[in-house]
Each structure stands twice: as structure tokens, then as C-alpha cells.
Amino acid sequence: MPDFQLTTPVAFIIFNRPHTTERVFAEIASARPPKLLVIADGPRENKTGEAATCATTRAIIDRVDWDCEVLTNFSECNLGCKKRVSSGIDWVFEQVEEAIILEDDCLPDPTFFRYCQELLDRYRHDQRVGLISGDNFQFGRTRNNDSYYFSKYVHIWGWATWRDRWVKSYDVSMSTWPRIRDEGWLADMVGNPRETHYWYKIFERLYNGEIDSWAYQWTFANWLEGRVSIMPSCNLISNIGFDADATHTTGASELENLARQPMTFPLKHPIGVVKNTQADRFSEFKCFRVPLVKRVINKLAGYLR
Numbered sequence: 686m687p688d689f690q691l692t693t694p695v696a697f698i699i700f701n702r703p704h705t706t707e708r709v710f711a712e713i714a715s716a717r718p719p720k721l722l723v724i725a726d727g728p729r730e731n732k733t734g735e736a737a738t739c740a741t742t743r744a745i746i747d748r749v750d751w752d753c754e755v756l757t758n759f760s761e762c763n764l765g766c767k768k769r770v771s772s773g774i775d776w777v778f779e780q781v782e783e784a785i786i787l788e789d790d791c792l793p794d795p796t797f798f799r800y801c802q803e804l805l806d807r808y809r810h811d812q813r814v815g816l817i818s819g820d821n822f823q824f825g826r827t828r829n830n831d832s833y834y835f836s837k838y839v840h841i842w843g844w845a846t847w848r849d850r851w852v853k854s855y856d857v858s859m860s861t862w863p864r865i866r867d868e869g870w871l872a873d874m875v876g877n878p879r880e881t882h883y884w885y886k887i888f889e890r891l892y893n894g895e896i897d898s899w900a901y902q903w904t905f906a907n908w909l910e911g912r913v914s915i916m917p918s919c920n921l922i923s924n925i926g927f928d929a930d931a932t933h934t935t936g937a938s939e940l941e942n943l944a945r946q947p948m949t950f951p952l953k954h955p956i957g958v959v960k961n962t963q964a965d966r967f968s969e970f971k972c973f974r975v976p977l978v979k980r981v982i983n984k985l986a987g988y989l990r
Contacts, residue, residue: 694720724773771899790926794945801845815912819843819921834961839904843922854906919946
């Protein structure tokens with residue numbers, strides 16, 4: 686893409702994994718953003734050697750060798766995933782109007798940056814759109830030749846959004862959940878009974894502080910606002926972080942290490958902002974439906990406790 690110049694700021698979320706951070710940083714360095722905002726959590730006191738790995742990871746940012754303003758938001762104590770990522774993104778949007786956001790295990794295809802930048806520009810004033818994702822979990826299934834489609838889901842293994850979408854709706858505490866729950870609005874937000882049950886349990890546990898996550902709140906915020914996400918027609922991100930060092934992605938998954946494919950330009954835009962329900966049904970099956978065997982095991986485990 687010799688004619689492309691990245692002008693959008695990139696936010697990079699890191700912690701304690703220098704091996705994955707190096708690979709993602711190399712792709713960011715190739716894109717040469719003019720502004721790099723780096724968020725890092727501090728080491729956990731009960732993890733021997735983590736202070737050193739955190740320091741090694743942070744030192745990777747010192748390798749910036751292009752014309753770039755580097756801003757850092759490093760926590761000296763460990764805040765955990767929920768507080769560190771949410772407060773870090775809050776800080777990002779205190780600095781910039783829009784950003785491309787990558788975590789330390791989300792390896793982007795080089796075309797991901799141009800794809801995000803063009804769509805940030807196209808949908809900047811369209812409040813129907815909440816974010817732009819780099820993820821495609823359709824395993825080769827396509828409906829037409831469009832470059833992307835609209836989805837109700839919020840996939841954040843490489844994404845981009847605008848300040849006004851985040852600041853005006855994101856609430857890490859999910860303070861409106863009790864009303865949504867008690868007045869029965871979740872079914873209207875989600876759209877089918879199976880998923881209503883699934884997301885009810887997640888949002889209830891999240892509200893009660895049983896899940897250390899920032900991302901489910903972002904899903905909730907976009908659903909509450911009635912917004913859709915943009916998903917690429919080909920997968921632009923590979924999650925390389927499914928290992929023992931991960932916070933959440935520790936088990937085997939069909940979604941780990943997915944092959945990246947380059948986006949073709951110029952982008953072919955959909956005819957309208959209409960959710961692709963066929964793609965969403967497939968995503969629900971692949972990403973959010975707990976297999977029968979696992980449900981049985983979980984239920985038996987509950988009986989045995």
C-alpha cells in the first residue's frame with residue numbers, strides 16, 4: 686500500500702507478555718502511526734518475576750524509530766483487566782478524537798490500519814455505528830462481495846472507535862443493568878431467548894463483580910444505544926495469546942491463531958446499515974453457544990459442589 690499514510694492514532698494495551706507484544710509492535714511499527722498511546726498494567730505482587738517481565742514488555746515501546754508522538758499511561762500497581770483497560774481507554778479518549786486499539790496478543794494484518802482509518806472517516810458522524818472490528822469469525826462464509834458487514838456483536842480483537850461513542854455510553858459499572866434486568870429489556874436488546882439467557886448470566890455476574898472484564902460492558906453499551914458494529918469480510922486479526930500466560934484466553938479454541946487475510950481496496954461498501962442476521966447466527970453458534978457436553982459438565986460440577 687505505497688500510497689497509504691496512516692494518520693489515525695493507535696492505542697496499544699500491554700502487560701507482561703514481551704513475546705506477543707514484540708510481534709504486535711512490529712506490525713504497528715510497519716504502519717508508522719503519528720501518535721502511539723500505550724496503556725500498561727502493573728505487576729501483581731503475588732507473581733514472582735512479573736515486575737521484570739512487565740519492565741521488559743514496556744521497554745519494547747522504546748524501539749519507536751519513526752516520527753511518532755508516544756504517550757504512556759503506565760500503572761505502577763496492578764489494577765486488573767476491568768479497571769486497567771477501561772481506565773486506559775478513558776485516558777486515550779481524553780487525548781484523541783478517535784483511535785485504532787490493539788491488545789498485546791492481537792496481531793493485525795497490515796491492511797487492518799487502512800481499513801479502520803477509511804471506515805472511521807466514513808462513519809464518523811453516523812451514530813448507528815459503534816465500532817469497527819478487525820475480526821471475522823465466519824470461517825470463509827460470505828453473503829456477497831462487500832468488504833464488510835454490520836453486526837450486533839462487539840468483537841474487540843483489534844478494533845477502532847470514536848471518542849463520542851465511548852465517552853457518551855461506556856459505563857464500567859453497568860449502573861443501568863438492574864433496570865434493564867428488572868423491566869425485561871434484555872430480550873429486546875438481544876433478540877432471541879437462547880441468547881437472552883446466556884447474556885443475562887454474564888451481565889448479572891459482571892454487575893456483581895464476579896467477572897474481571899471491561900469488554901462485556903462495551904457490548905452492553907452498544908446494545909443499549911441500539912448501535913451496530915462493522916465486521917470485515919475477511920479476518921484481519923489473529924489472536925496469538927491463547928497460552929498459559931493469558932488472562933482469559935487460556936484454553937483451546939477454534940478462534941485462536943486464525944489466519945489473517947489482506948483487505949482489498951478500494952472498499953466495497955454495503956448498500957445500507959443493515960445487520961447481517963445470517964452472519965450473526967453463525968457467530969452466535971461459534972462464539973457464544975456453550976456446547977452441550979460442556980453444559981452437562983458444568984451442571985454436574987454444580988451438583989457436586
